[in-house]
Amino acid sequence: xxxxxxxxxxxxxxxxxxxxxxxxxARIDLPGPSIIYVNPAFEAMTGYTRxxxxxxxxxxxxxxxxxxxxxxxxxxxxxxxxxxxxxxVNYRKDGTAFHMEWSVSPVRxxxxxxxxxxxxxxxxxxxxxxENELERRASTDPLTGLYNRQRMEEFLTAELSxxxxxxxxxxxxxLDIDHFKEVNDRHGHxxxxxxxxxxxxxxxxRSREADVLARWGGEExxxxxxxxxxxxxxxxxxxxxxxxxxxxFPVIDHLTVSMGMVVLQPGDGVTEVMRRADQALYxxxxxxxxxxxxx
Numbered sequence: 001x002x003x004x005x006x007x008x009x010x011x012x013x014x015x016x017x018x019x020x021x022x023x024x025x026a027r028i029d030l031p032g033p034s035i036i037y038v039n040p041a042f043e044a045m046t047g048y049t050r051x052x053x054x055x056x057x058x059x060x061x062x063x064x065x066x067x068x069x070x071x072x073x074x075x076x077x078x079x080x081x082x083x084x085x086x087x088x089v090n091y092r093k094d095g096t097a098f099h100m101e102w103s104v105s106p107v108r109x110x111x112x113x114x115x116x117x118x119x120x121x122x123x124x125x126x127x128x129x130x131e132n133e134l135e136r137r138a139s140t141d142p143l144t145g146l147y148n149r150q151r152m153e154e155f156l157t158a159e160l161s162x163x164x165x166x167x168x169x170x171x172x173x174x175l176d177i178d179h180f181k182e183v184n185d186r187h188g189h190x191x192x193x194x195x196x197x198x199x200x201x202x203x204x205x206r207s208r209e210a211d212v213l214a215r216w217g218g219e220e221x222x223x224x225x226x227x228x229x230x231x232x233x234x235x236x237x238x239x240x241x242x243x244x245x246x247x248x249f250p251v252i253d254h255l256t257v258s259m260g261m262v263v264l265q266p267g268d269g270v271t272e273v274m275r276r277a278d279q280a281l282y283x284x285x286x287x288x289x290x291x292x293x294x295x
Contacts, residue, residue, distance in 0.1 A: 014039050015039055015040060016040075017039055017041055018041060019041055019120050019121060019122045020038070020039065020041040020042035020044075020045045020046070020120070020121040020122070020123075021037075021038065021039040021041065021042065021118065021119070021120055021121075022035060022037070022038050022042055022058060022118070022119040022121065023035070023036050023037040023038075023107075023116055023117070023118050023119075024036060024057075024058065024116060024117050024119070025115070025116060025117075026106070026107075026114045026115055026116055026117060028075065028078060028079055031057050031059065032057040032058065032059055033057060033058065033117060034055055034056065034057060035053045035054055035055065035056055035057070035058060036054065036055075036116070037050075037054075038050050038053055038054075042121070045092075045098075045121065045123050046061060046090075046092050046093060047092045047093035047094055048060075048092075048093045052093075058119070061090040061091055062090065062091070063089070063090070063091040063095075063097065065089040065097055066088055066089050066090060066091075067088050067089065070086045070087070070088050071088070073086065074086060074104060077104075078104065078106065078117060081106050081108075081114055082106075083103065083104070083105050083106070084103065084104045085101075085102070085103040085104075086101075086102065087099065087100065087101050087102075087124070088100055088102075098123050098125045099123070099124050099125045099127075099128040100121050100122065100123060100124065101121070101122050101124045102119055102120060102121040102122065103119065103120050104117050104118070104119045105117065105118050105119075138150075139151040141214070141215040143193060143196060143197065143215070144196055144197055144200040144215050145200065146200055146213050146214050146215045146221070147212065147213065147214040147215075148214060148215065149214065149215075149216055149217055151214065152212065152214035152216065152222050152224065153270055155212050155214075155224055156172070156224060156270050156273065156274075157270055159224060159226055159264065160264060160266075160268055160269070160270065160273070162226075163264060163265065163266045163268075164266045164267065167266060168227060169227075169228065169229050169230070169263055169264060169265065170224070170225060170226045170227060170228055170263075170264040171224075171225045171228045171229070171230065171232070171233025171236075171261060171262065171263055171264065172222065172223070172224050172225070172261070172262045172264060172273060172277055173222065173223040173225070173233065173236070173237050173240070173259050173260070173261050173277075174216065174220060174221075174222055174259065174260045174261075174262075174274070174277035174278060174280070174281050175220070175221050175222075175223070175240070175257045175258065175259040175260075175281070176219055176220050176221075176257060176258050176259075176281055176285070177195070177199065177219040177255060177256075177257055178255060178256045178257060178258055178285070178289040178290060179255070179289075180192065180195070180218075180219040180255075183195055183251075183252055183255070187251050187252065191250070191251040191252070194249075194250045194251065195249055195250070195251070195252065195255070196215075196219065198247075198249050198250060199221070199244065199249075199257075200213075200215070200221075202243055202244060202247055203221065203223065203240065205243075206239055206240055206243045207223060207236075207240075208225070208236070210225070210226055210227070211223055211224065211225050211226075211236075212224040212226075220281075222277075223236070223240070229263075230263045230294070233261055233263065234261065234292065234294070237259050237261055237292045238292065240257070240259070241256070241257060241259060241290065241291070241292060244256060244257050245290065256289060256290035257290070258281060258284040258285045258289045258290065258291060258292075258293075259280075259281065259284060259291070259292040259293070260276075260277045260278065260279065260280025260281030260282070260283070260284060260292075260293055260294075260295060261277070261280060261292055261293070261294045261295065262276045262277045262280065262294075262295045263294075276295035277295060279295055280293040280294060280295035281293070
């Protein structure tokens with residue numbers, strides 16, 4: 001059998017490549033470049049057949065979650081004749097979204113003019129799902145699903161930075177379940193875990209959309225309320241205290257919480273804010289529990 005020449009070999013390699021390959025003309029202006037070739041891997045990845053996409057623009061793969069900033073970056077790179085690589089959410093023919101990693105290279109004629117673009121694409125959805133799950137596990141409390149202490153510290157740092165830059169106020173509530181040790185001692189840790197999950201659901205239902213909730217540790221929780229002045233924070237704390245006191249919890253029926261509140265100011269630091277919140281919380285406990293104290 002005669003050996004393939006390099007053009008035949010190139011064509012065979014592209015046709016059998018694991019990654020999707022798309023070749024378009026070099027038109028940049030709307031409606032964008034036209035597809036002149038896709039390989040079988042592209043068909044398998046997107047659900048479109050070759051005949052369905054030839055002559056159409058790659059925009060058919062875009063949808064609501066496709067990042068416009070990434071597309072703008074690609075356009076600028078192609079306009080300047082530069083190589084591009086990035087990630088985006090694209091859509092298959094059946095409308096399902098998938099995460100794609102791709103690169104686009106300009107193809108030049110002998111004189112240097114760009115005649116085509118060739119894109120190599122790979123479905124990285126499983127990788128992104130795994131990355132997101134690992135990030136979720138690293139930033140959330142496994143029992144309650146709330147943010148963990150480390151993630152709350154990051155949110156608090158960002159909020160303090162915002163206050164330093166733009167001014168204003170925000171409030172932070174540190175709350176602790178009263179006599180929680182007795183719940184564990186009398187009913188066991190399983191019952192205690194049920195109480196923590198039930199309290200989490202209660203806090204979520206009574207907090208505002210902008211509020212950030214975290215399990216600080218043990219039976220302590222934090223509610224960060226951005227752009228909230230002292231009176232608003234006090235009202236929120238009162239609503240939460242009342243909701244907890246009136247709620248019927250599994251096994252133990254009723255319980256209460258004590259709270260310490262801090263008004264964040266420009267110039268505050270995370271350590272100082274939490275020290276003041278902790279001090280206010282223990283003042284509330286020393287004063288009889290089931291109450292709010294402000295630092």
